Amino acid sequence: MEEKREELNASPEQPLHLTGENFQQAVKKYPLLVVDFWASWCGPCRLMNPVIESLAKKMAGRVVFGKVNVDEETSLANDFNILSIPTLIFFHNGQKVDEVTGAVPEKILEEKLAPYLK
Numbered sequence: 001m002e003e004k005r006e007e008l009n010a011s012p013e014q015p016l017h018l019t020g021e022n023f024q025q026a027v028k029k030y031p032l033l034v035v036d037f038w039a040s041w042c043g044p045c046r047l048m049n050p051v052i053e054s055l056a057k058k059m060a061g062r063v064v065f066g067k068v069n070v071d072e073e074t075s076l077a078n079d080f081n082i083l084s085i086p087t088l089i090f091f092h093n094g095q096k097v098d099e100v101t102g103a104v105p106e107k108i109l110e111e112k113l114a115p116y117l118k
Contacts, residue, residue, distance in 0.1 A: 013057050018066040020076055030064040032116050033091040034109070037068050037082045044103040045086045051106045062117055092116050 018026055018035060026033060036052050038045035056065040070077040070085055080089060080096075090098035090112065098112055 012064060013060040015052050015056050015065040015067045018068045018073075018076075020073055023066075023068070023073075023076055026064070026066055027091050028094055030091075031093055032063045032113070033066060034063060034113070035066045035068055035089045035091065037070050037077060037080070037087045037089070038085055039069060039071050042085050047103045048086045048088075051104075051109065054106060055109060059113070063113055090116070 015036065016022075016026060023035075026035075034052075034055075036045075036048060038048070040046075052065050052067070055063070068076050070082055080087075084101050086101070086103065088100045088109070089096055090100075097116070100109070100112065
């Protein structure tokens with residue numbers, strides 16, 4: 001089975017599919033990265049999908065969004081002690097700076113990102 005490798009674009013307008021193979025590269029490459037730890041069977045995760053996609057378009061060039069499927073990437077989920085999903089982790093200049101667990105409105109995420117966009 002051939003591994004699908006996600007290219008890390010300069011400023012993607014869609015969430016990136018992050019794996020153990022490209023995760024650290026993404027954290028280093030993008031000054032502001034929000035990673036959504038999710039699973040396909042998770043109802044609140046499905047509620048967050050349109051929110052993440054909307055923000056990825058709206059904030060393209062300023063914020064990059066990525067998604068990690070916890071069922072496929074258990075080691076990444078363990079590395080970040082993901083106990084509940086969805087969990088969104090915010091990375092600024094390669095450092096974890098914030099975390100949100102559960103389904104939240106788009107406005108809340110925009111407010112959490114605002115300090116890093118100045």
